[in-house]
Amino acid sequence: MADRLVDIIVTLLCWLYFTLGFLLFFSPFYIAGALFSSRPEVLFQRLNRTFYRGFFLLLRWIAPCQQWFIDERIGAIRSSVVVCNHLSYLDPLLLIALLNRAKTIVKPVFFTIPIFGWVLRKAGYFPATSSGPFAGLMVAQMETMEAYLAGGGNLFIFPEGTRNRSGEIGPLSVGALKIARYCRAPVYVLCLRNTERLFAPGRFFFHSRRPNRISVAIVDRIDPAPHLPPLAQLHRRVHEDFERCLSGNGGDGGAAAMAAGTASETER
Numbered sequence: 001m002a003d004r005l006v007d008i009i010v011t012l013l014c015w016l017y018f019t020l021g022f023l024l025f026f027s028p029f030y031i032a033g034a035l036f037s038s039r040p041e042v043l044f045q046r047l048n049r050t051f052y053r054g055f056f057l058l059l060r061w062i063a064p065c066q067q068w069f070i071d072e073r074i075g076a077i078r079s080s081v082v083v084c085n086h087l088s089y090l091d092p093l094l095l096i097a098l099l100n101r102a103k104t105i106v107k108p109v110f111f112t113i114p115i116f117g118w119v120l121r122k123a124g125y126f127p128a129t130s131s132g133p134f135a136g137l138m139v140a141q142m143e144t145m146e147a148y149l150a151g152g153g154n155l156f157i158f159p160e161g162t163r164n165r166s167g168e169i170g171p172l173s174v175g176a177l178k179i180a181r182y183c184r185a186p187v188y189v190l191c192l193r194n195t196e197r198l199f200a201p202g203r204f205f206f207h208s209r210r211p212n213r214i215s216v217a218i219v220d221r222i223d224p225a226p227h228l229p230p231l232a233q234l235h236r237r238v239h240e241d242f243e244r245c246l247s248g249n250g251g252d253g254g255a256a257a258m259a260a261g262t263a264s265e266t267e268r
Contacts, residue, residue, distance in 0.1 A: 003209040010062050010208040017058055026051055044123035045101045052097035063208035071217040074098045078152045081180040082188045085242050086158035088195035101153045108134050146183045163201045169242045174235055181228045189220035191245035
């Protein structure tokens with residue numbers, strides 16, 4: 001009963017951060033950026049990173065049973081397409097908090113949510129559809145993707161498309177890999193573990209009292225020089241990286257380094 005009460009309190013504190021925290025402390029910076037910044041997309045991406053870093057700092061404090069092992073190299077990624085396995089709704093928030101500048105593909109329904117949809121548009125995120133009312137937004141973002149990546153930005157995508165609940169790698173979309181080939185950008189493969197143990201799919205409350213070890217590590221970097229491999233070979237390599245991740249044979253290097261004393265991004 002005590003653990004259940006703690007989980008409820010942790011969940012409510014997280015929602016207070018997302019609602020009152022945003023409205024009282026962050027919204028003035030977003031509004032000022034939209035009105036006065038000459039580069040609102042860059043500013044919104046940095047504000048998003050700051051906002052979600054604050055969220056994970058709060059989560060570490062109120063859920064001390066969760067151990068976090070974050071590969072510190074992730075913060076240095078630039079001008080790249082990042083692909084990662086997907087376990088929980090926490091995953092995109094964590095990647096936004098870790099990557100210096102990032103945009104991603106979002107379900108179209110989120111663009112219809114007041115305020116939140118506005119932030120998504122201003123940050124340069126784009127919908128996972130090429131038809132319907134958001135088709136123009138998708139096309140506009142894709143037309144500027146090459147320049148965005150060349151300027152130091154990152155695009156991260158979960159190629160499984162949805163949270164993995166089976167313990168097996170689902171079919172991988174090749175969209176991210178096509179973008180990387182077209183823009184001649186490096187591909188980073190990240191291995192993420194155990195976020196679903198903290199915030200399980202289909203549940204509203206966090207499992208904050210369950211001892212847990214969450215890790216994110218770079219398991220592969222595929223360089224574009226002189227060119228990326230053929231699409232089928234690239235797809236196969238990413239799939240093999242994810243299989244090693246789920247089997248426990250990938251991602252340990254970053255986690256072990258963190259355990260040996262390297263400072264994690266979310267601890268800073």
